[in-house]
Amino acid sequence: MSGFYKEMIAQNCIIEIEALHTRFGQLVVHRDINLCVHYHEVLTLVGGSGSGKTTLLRQMLGLERPSKGNIRVFGASRCDCDFDLLRNIRNRSGVLFQQGALFSALSVFDNVALPLRELRTLDERMIRDLVMFKLDMVAIGSQHANKMPANLSGGMVKRVALARALALDPELLFLDEPTAGLDPELSEGFVKLILALRAEMNLTIVMVTHDLETLSALSNRIAVLADQQIVAIGNLQDIRHHQHPFINSFFKTV
Numbered sequence: 001m002s003g004f005y006k007e008m009i010a011q012n013c014i015i016e017i018e019a020l021h022t023r024f025g026q027l028v029v030h031r032d033i034n035l036c037v038h039y040h041e042v043l044t045l046v047g048g049s050g051s052g053k054t055t056l057l058r059q060m061l062g063l064e065r066p067s068k069g070n071i072r073v074f075g076a077s078r079c080d081c082d083f084d085l086l087r088n089i090r091n092r093s094g095v096l097f098q099q100g101a102l103f104s105a106l107s108v109f110d111n112v113a114l115p116l117r118e119l120r121t122l123d124e125r126m127i128r129d130l131v132m133f134k135l136d137m138v139a140i141g142s143q144h145a146n147k148m149p150a151n152l153s154g155g156m157v158k159r160v161a162l163a164r165a166l167a168l169d170p171e172l173l174f175l176d177e178p179t180a181g182l183d184p185e186l187s188e189g190f191v192k193l194i195l196a197l198r199a200e201m202n203l204t205i206v207m208v209t210h211d212l213e214t215l216s217a218l219s220n221r222i223a224v225l226a227d228q229q230i231v232a233i234g235n236l237q238d239i240r241h242h243q244h245p246f247i248n249s250f251f252k253t254v
C-alpha cells in the first residue's frame with residue numbers, strides 16, 4: 001500500500017482522489033488533483049465556469065474516467081472493472097442532477113421506485129411502502145404520487161428527485177447545483193430539507209454550487225477549482241481570506 005493510501009485511510013476518507021489529470025483533446029481541465037472527502041462531511045466544489053467541477057463530480061460517480069490518476073470510493077478503486085464492486089458503489093451512492101432529471105414518461109411514484117425495482121430483490125408491496133416513506137421524508141404528499149413530472153412545480157421536482165436519490169438509503173450523496181432555478185424562499189426550504197435528511201441519514205455529501213447562500217448553509221469544507229487545480233480547501237472562514245482572483249470575486253459579497 002502506497003504512503004498516499006495509508007494517509008487517506010488515516011484521514012478517514014470516503015472518497016480519495018490521487019494525482020488526477022483530465023484532458024479533452026488539447027484542453028487540460030484538471031492537473032494533479034488530490035482530494036479526500038471525509039466521512040459525514042459536506043464538501044462543496046466551487047470554481048468558475050468550465051473549471052471542471054461537474055467533470056470531477058461525474059468522475060467520482062464513475063460516469064467518466066480521468067485521463068490519469070485514481071479515484072477510490074469506499075476504499076475501492078473506480079478503475080477496477082469488477083462489476084459487483086461497481087454496482088456496490090453505485091447502490092451506496094445517490095445523486096441529484098441539476099434540473100432534477102426525472103424521467104418525464106414516469107410518474108412520481110415510478111421515478112422513485114426505479115432504483116428499488118432495479119435491485120430485483122423487492123416485491124411490489126415492499127417497493128410501495130418504501131416509495132411512500134421516501135416521498136413523506138421529502139414532504140411530498142401521497143396525493144402527488146401518480147402525477148407526471150410535467151405537472152409538478154420546480155420545487156416539487158427537486159424534492160421528488162431527492163427522494164429518488166435517497167431511495168436506496170445511500171451513505172454518499174452527490175448534489176449538482178441543488179438549488180439552481182429555485183426562488184430564494186424555495187431554495188432556503190430545500191437547503192433545510194437537505195440539512196435535516198443529512199442528519200437523519202448520516203450522509204456524506206459532495207456538492208457543486210454557484211449559490212453563496214447554499215454554500216454557506218450546507219458546507220463543512222469548500223474546495224476551490226481554478227487554474228486546473230484545487231487552489232484552496234478549507235472551511236468558509238479559511239477560504240474567504242485566501243488570495244486568488246476567483247476567490248476574491250466569488251466571496252466579495254460574503
Ligand SMILES: Nc1ncnc2c1ncn2[C@@H]1O[C@H](COP(=O)(O)OP(=O)(O)OP(=O)(O)O)[C@@H](O)[C@H]1O
Pocket residue numbers: 024027029047048049050051052053054055056
Ligand atoms: N465530454 C467532453 N468533451 C469535451 N470537452 C468537455 C467534455 N466535458 C466537459 N468538457 C469541457 O471541460 C471543461 C470543464 O467542464 P465542466 O462541465 O466540468 O465545468 P464546470 O466547472 O462544471 O462548468 P459550469 O460551472 O459552467 O457548469 C469545459 O471547458 C467543457 O467544455
